[in-house]
Each structure stands twice: as structure tokens, then as C-alpha cells.
Amino acid sequence: MAELSERMRRLVQPHLSTIEPYDPNFTPTRINLSANENTYPMPSAARDAIDRALAATPLNRYPDPMSNELRDELGAWHGVERSRICVGNGGDELLFNFIYAFGGPGRTLLDCPPSFSEYAFFASLAQTEVRQVWRDPETFELDQQAVLDAAPDCDIVIVTSPNNPTGNLVPFEFVGRLCAACPGLVMVDEAYMEFADAGASARSLLDAHDNLIILHTLSKAFGEAGIRLGYVLAAPDIIDVFGAVRQIYSVNVLTQAAALAAVRDRALFLPVIDRVRAERERMFSALAEIAGGALTVWPSQANFLLVRMSGASEVRQRLRDEFSILVRDFSHAPGLQDCLRITIGTPEENDAVLAALRALLAS
Ligand SMILES: *Cc1c(COP(=O)(O)O)cnc(C)c1O
Numbered sequence: 001m002a003e004l005s006e007r008m009r010r011l012v013q014p015h016l017s018t019i020e021p022y023d024p025n026f027t028p029t030r031i032n033l034s035a036n037e038n039t040y041p042m043p044s045a046a047r048d049a050i051d052r053a054l055a056a057t058p059l060n061r062y063p064d065p066m067s068n069e070l071r072d073e074l075g076a077w078h079g080v081e082r083s084r085i086c087v088g089n090g091g092d093e094l095l096f097n098f099i100y101a102f103g104g105p106g107r108t109l110l111d112c113p114p115s116f117s118e119y120a121f122f123a124s125l126a127q128t129e130v131r132q133v134w135r136d137p138e139t140f141e142l143d144q145q146a147v148l149d150a151a152p153d154c155d156i157v158i159v160t161s162p163n164n165p166t167g168n169l170v171p172f173e174f175v176g177r178l179c180a181a182c183p184g185l186v187m188v189d190e191a192y193m194e195f196a197d198a199g200a201s202a203r204s205l206l207d208a209h210d211n212l213i214i215l216h217t218l219s220k221a222f223g224e225a226g227i228r229l230g231y232v233l234a235a236p237d238i239i240d241v242f243g244a245v246r247q248i249y250s251v252n253v254l255t256q257a258a259a260l261a262a263v264r265d266r267a268l269f270l271p272v273i274d275r276v277r278a279e280r281e282r283m284f285s286a287l288a289e290i291a292g293g294a295l296t297v298w299p300s301q302a303n304f305l306l307v308r309m310s311g312a313s314e315v316r317q318r319l320r321d322e323f324s325i326l327v328r329d330f331s332h333a334p335g336l337q338d339c340l341r342i343t344i345g346t347p348e349e350n351d352a353v354l355a356a357l358r359a360l361l362a363s
Pocket of ligand 1: 036089093189191216230
């Protein structure tokens with residue numbers, strides 16, 4: 001992890017002097033299952049529609065700052081007015097803007113680790129204190145009572161459903177209780193919700209809870225991590241704040257055009273999502289049986305599986321160096337000792353992972 005030079009440590013704002021930039025630890029490999037991308041080919045009709053939209057997009061004009069056409073299409077999908085939607089340059093930008101706008105010095109973010117490490121990173125950039133309520137060390141379920149007890153003292157809360165990197169859902173009934181317990185704002189990060197069983201989204205709570213924010217992205221289920229498009233659903237006055245703090249042109253014209261075409265064609269992606277779900281269940285069973293139970297695997301509602309095995313860090317390295325397969329190493333992350341996260345790929349990619357793990361764990 002790159003540290004700042006001596007000179008820079010003196011020159012940056014004091015709270016940034018110890019900053020460690022997020023490192024996805026990427027190396028080019030034959031099979032990359034490290035970032036929870038969708039590795040299936042995009043449905044060709046959807047890709048054609050995107051290509052046509054891109055080709056027809058003039059580049060000389062600034063983008064529509066709020067992406068109104070795209071917001072209308074997203075709104076039609078989720079059954080909300082455009083006033084309840086803000087788009088961003090990936091979900092990450094919206095996460096940062098959320099913490100920047102509603103956190104800050106003297107404010108507290110409630111985080112439930114092990115979770116997405118970007119939350120704590122963005123909190124540190126925005127000088128926001130982080131209160132951690134740890135998940136159960138064995139099941140990774142939320143400690144619901146501890147979260148409810150902490151919420152009244154926190155300004156903002158983020159819960160991830162399905163959670164990254166553990167794959168489990170936050171029951172949406174609990175989200176309702178959390179919104180009632182928190183005087184500030186509650187964000188449910190649903191980056192992976194399209195892979196979960198029907199009815200798991202907190203969407204239905206939006207009308208009853210005006211402090212609820214739901215985060216979505218096109219990066220995961222819709223296979224468009226490269227275009228950078230995320231969006232939040234929330235009450236109109238919350239959306240006004242997201243609109244006020246954002247870089248006005250952060251979602252460029254090509255991204256708006258591609259996202260609009262993809263969202264119009266969203267039904268074409270459903271068979272791909274079903275295949276990822278089926279592969280996830282196949283991988284879950286296969287991994288659970290590997291090497292006579294040498295490996296623990298947790299059930300997942302997302303497009304990845306968390307596994308634990310002794311020597312995980314070495315296994316990850318050998319997967320990369322001997323098999324050209326990249327997975328994410330969490331073995332040094334607090335609460336995730338000896339854990340790797342494996343994205344669900346195509347059947348061929350998944351078979352390669354199973355064969356490689358069988359070979360490595362047998363030796
Ligand atoms: C991937 C991810 C996001 C958002 O990703 P973007 O590519 O920035 O849209 C948000 N939250 C979690 C937990 C994620 O894993």
C-alpha cells in the first residue's frame with residue numbers, strides 16, 4: 001500500500017497524512033473473479049442497443065447534470081418519481097457524497113463490519129468518526145440489538161444487503177426498526193440485491209421511512225462496472241442534498257446513454273442473473289464438499305462466496321501464480337482470518353476454480 005512521501009505528509013490536510021488508498025490488488029490473470037463483476041457476455045441485443053445509443057450521442061455538449069431521462073427510466077422501474085432518485089459516477093461516488101454531506105467532523109457513522117471497506121475509508125476522508133458494531137464472528141449475522149442500541153447516537157448508518165464480503169441479507173423488517181431507531185439517515189447498500197431472493201429489498205419501506213436511502217449500481221448484476229453508474233432512492237429532500245453536493249457533470253454523456261439503454265433493456269439481463277444464481281448454488285455445494293470439508297463456505301445471496309481455509313493467503317497466491325485465477329484475499333482483514341472471496345463466474349471459470357482448489361488442497 002503506497003504511503004505518502006515525507007513532503008506530502010506535511011502538505012496534505014492533517015487528517016489525510018496517514019491515508020491508505022483503496023488497493024484492489026489487481027494483477028492481470030486468465031480468470032478474474034476478484035471484483036464481483038459479471039463475467040458473462042452481455043446479452044447481444046442489449047449490447048447492440050447500447051452501441052447504437054453511444055454512436056448517436058454528441059460529445060460536444062455538457063451532460064444533463066441530473067440525468068433526467070435516465071432518472072425517469074429508473075423511476076419507472078422502481079415505481080418512484082425522478083425527484084426520489086439521484087445518479088452518481090458509480091455507487092462509490094454516492095457513498096462518498098452521503099458520508100461527506102451527512103457525516104463530517106463531530107458526526108458518527110455506524111458500520112457493521114466485516115463490511116465494504118470503502119465506508120470506513122470515505123469516513124476517514126470526510127473526518128467522520130466510525131462506530132463499529134461487529135457481526136457474529138461465525139455466521140456474520142448482524143447483532144440486531146446492538147445495532148438498535150447504537151443507532152440513536154449515530155448520525156448516519158450503512159447496512160449492506162446482501163453484505164459484501166459475507167453474502168448475507170439484512171432482513172428488511174429489521175431495516176424498518178433501524179430507521180425508527182436512528183434520528184439521522186439510514187442507507188441500505190443493495191449493490192448485490194438483484195442476485196437475492198425476491199422480496200428481500202428494502203424498497204417497500206421507502207414510503208414509510210423518510211430517512212431511508214437505498215443504494216443500487218449497474219456494476220454488478222447488469223455487468224457494467226466499466227461505465228460507472230450508481231443511483232440512490234430516497235425522499236426528495238434527501239435527493240436535493242445529493243444533487244447539491246455532487247460534481248455536476250460526474251455522470252458523462254456516454255455513461256448516461258449506455259445506462260439508459262441498459263435500463264430500458266433490463267429484462268434481457270434476467271436470464272443471466274438466474275444463471276449466476278444457479279452457479280452460485282452449484283459452487284456452494286461443490287466447495288462445501290471439497291477436500292473432505294477442508295474449507296468452510298457461507299451461504300450467499302450475492303454473486304460471490306466467502307470461503308475459509310487454512311493457509312488462505314498462500315492458496316490465493318498459488319491460484320494466481322500457478323492457475324492464473326484471481327480471487328480476493330481477506331485473510332488479513334479483521335474478522336475474516338483465512339478468508340477468500342470468490343466471485344461467481346461462468347460455468348467454465350467456476351470449474352477451473354474447483355479444479356484448482358481440489359489440486360491445491362489435496363497437496
Ligand atoms: C460494488 C459495490 C458498490 C458500488 O460499486 P460501483 O461500481 O461504484 O457502483 C457499493 N457497495 C458495495 C458493497 C459494493 O460491493
